[in-house]
Amino acid sequence: MDKLSTNRRQILRSAAMLGLIGSVPRIAFAQGAATDKRFVFILQRGAADGLSLLAPVGDPDFVRQRGALAESAAEPGAEAAAYAADRAATGAPIATTIGGSMFRLHSALTHMAALYGARQARFQHAVATRYRDRSHFDGQNLIEGGGARPYAHNDGWMNRLAALLPASEASALAITQAVPLILRGSAPVSSYAPTRLPQASDDLLRRVGALYADDAMLHPLWEEAMQTRAMAGDLGGQMGRNGAQLGELAAALMAGADGARIVMLESGGWDTHSGQQARLNAQLRGLDALVAALHRGLGDAWRDTLVIIATEFGRTVAVNGTGGTDHGTGALTILLGGNLAGGGSVTGDWPGLGNGALYQGRDLMPTAALETLISDALSSHYDIDSARLSARLFPTD
Numbered sequence: 001m002d003k004l005s006t007n008r009r010q011i012l013r014s015a016a017m018l019g020l021i022g023s024v025p026r027i028a029f030a031q032g033a034a035t036d037k038r039f040v041f042i043l044q045r046g047a048a049d050g051l052s053l054l055a056p057v058g059d060p061d062f063v064r065q066r067g068a069l070a071e072s073a074a075e076p077g078a079e080a081a082a083y084a085a086d087r088a089a090t091g092a093p094i095a096t097t098i099g100g101s102m103f104r105l106h107s108a109l110t111h112m113a114a115l116y117g118a119r120q121a122r123f124q125h126a127v128a129t130r131y132r133d134r135s136h137f138d139g140q141n142l143i144e145g146g147g148a149r150p151y152a153h154n155d156g157w158m159n160r161l162a163a164l165l166p167a168s169e170a171s172a173l174a175i176t177q178a179v180p181l182i183l184r185g186s187a188p189v190s191s192y193a194p195t196r197l198p199q200a201s202d203d204l205l206r207r208v209g210a211l212y213a214d215d216a217m218l219h220p221l222w223e224e225a226m227q228t229r230a231m232a233g234d235l236g237g238q239m240g241r242n243g244a245q246l247g248e249l250a251a252a253l254m255a256g257a258d259g260a261r262i263v264m265l266e267s268g269g270w271d272t273h274s275g276q277q278a279r280l281n282a283q284l285r286g287l288d289a290l291v292a293a294l295h296r297g298l299g300d301a302w303r304d305t306l307v308i309i310a311t312e313f314g315r316t317v318a319v320n321g322t323g324g325t326d327h328g329t330g331a332l333t334i335l336l337g338g339n340l341a342g343g344g345s346v347t348g349d350w351p352g353l354g355n356g357a358l359y360q361g362r363d364l365m366p367t368a369a370l371e372t373l374i375s376d377a378l379s380s381h382y383d384i385d386s387a388r389l390s391a392r393l394f395p396t397d
Contacts, residue, residue: 036304037169037382038254040263040294041158041182044287044311045140046270049325050332051317051364052280053109054123054346058102061353065317069277069325103346108284111292115336119344126330126351127373128313128366134327136271139312144182146371146394157393159185161378162262164392169382173260175250183264190260192253243267243286244293251297265290270311274322291336303338306381310334310370316362317353330364333373341380 052069056062063070103123105113115121131142131150138150146157162170163186172189174180183189212218246265254260267287272279287309295302314331330351337343351357351365359365371394378393379386 036301038261038263038298038301038305039161039378039381040250040254040265040305040307042265042267042287042290042307042309043140043143043182044270044309045266045268046136046272046311047139047313047315047327048270048283048311048331049272049276049280049315050125050311050330051315052276053106053284053332053334054125055104055106056102056125056350056353057104059350059353061355065353067319068323069319102350106280106284108281109288111288111295112334112336115291115295116344120336120338120340121344122335122340122342123346124333124335124348124368124373125346126348126364126367127310127333127370128330128368129370131313132329134313134329136312136327141181143310143312143370144180146182148396153395154181155185156180156182157374158182158262158264159187159189160393161389162187162189164384164389165262165382169261171260172262172264173253174264175246175253176264176266180264180266183262243288243290247290247293247295248297250290251294254298254301272315272324273320273326274324276319276324295336305337306340306377307336308333308374308377309336310374314364317358317364318362328363329359330366331370333370335373335377337381341377 051066055070057070103125105116105123112121116123129139129143130148131139133139141150142152144156145151145153146160147153158172159182162172162183170187172183172187174183174189174191175193176191177193179189179191183191250263250265254263267283267290269279269283272283291307294307298305310333311331314328315325316328318325320326335342349367351367353364355361357365371390375390375393376386378384379389382389
């Protein structure tokens with residue numbers, strides 16, 4: 001456990017004694033000089049169904065394999081139609097069908113469609129980590145730890161990334177209740193979670209700060225927490241965790257010279273074993289709103305921002321008896337950014353959906369390694385040798 005995390009627990013215990021535990025932002029940034037490079041990783045916990053997010057409507061086996069779920073993807077829905085009409089009225093590109101006529105982006109992902117049209121989004125299908133079983137716990141541990149097998153590492157690849165970067169680019173933050181495995185390690189990191197309890201008054205916070213004024217260890221941590229509270233603004237108070245608010249909060253905490261430069265966000269609820277179509281509509285609207293708010297909130301800094309959205313594994317090709325899908329293998333990875341290499345494309349080797357092409361006769365066959373995809377994207381973003389980066393972030397032993 002790193003020293004910063006230990007200190008954070010100490011300050012929170014002190015605050016709890018005064019009845020302030022819900023009001024103190026759980027963060028202490030590593031300070032560094034201003035930098036333009038930013039990286040955001042969004043983990044879709046629960047195994048998101050990439051075949052619904054980006055439907056392979058041009059595959060001859062798609063409708064046969066997917067049944068009712070294929071029918072919903074065959075034509076753009078009302079949201080996509082409204083989006084298309086709006087884009088046409090402004091003369092902007094429409095990007096609902098992408099990759100030629102092969103793929104159709106889900107109608108709820110309207111902002112991502114706009115980013116794709118602006119060459120600021122790239123999609124890659126049939127992606128998997130080194131993991132080939134179907135346990136959420138093991139799969140998430142491996143996607144965060146970045147090793148050759150689950151539980152091989154006690155630190156995470158995002159922390160190892162931070163350790164490779166100059167201090168000006170390495171201030172790392174998880175907008176979660178606690179630092180997740182992906183950001184644990186030797187590099188200093190922080191976590192921040194908006195309180196669900198009533199906000200403490202400014203006067204009360206000043207009084208608590210005065211109690212720490214002569215404490216060499218706690219006073220700097222308290223001051224940094226108050227700085228973060230100011231950066232979060234109204235979003236740091238009692239807020240719902242919907243996509244737009246989370247995106248706005250992330251952008252606020254990444255702004256300015258003292259903002260975070262490496263950020264991890266979590267998105268849950270992707271384990272769609274039943275009623276998948278309706279559930280995914282809501283999930284994807286939230287994800288798209290998160291991306292839209294982050295894009296708008298970062299402003300000019302979006303030019304130097306890379307966003308990667310990934311999940312621990314995909315879902316079965318066939319639909320189960322309750323209108324959902326079960327744990328699978330090959331998944332979809334989304335890359336976004338204002339200066340994205342390969343933006344405006346669907347990349348990778350599509351394996352097909354014929355029975356003989358499926359992994360173990362049930363899943364989308366993986367044809368690309370998530371570890372390589374992430375390493376290559378970060379190599380381009382930070383101008384670091386890809387082989388060196390991959391060996392450091394995703395060791396094979």
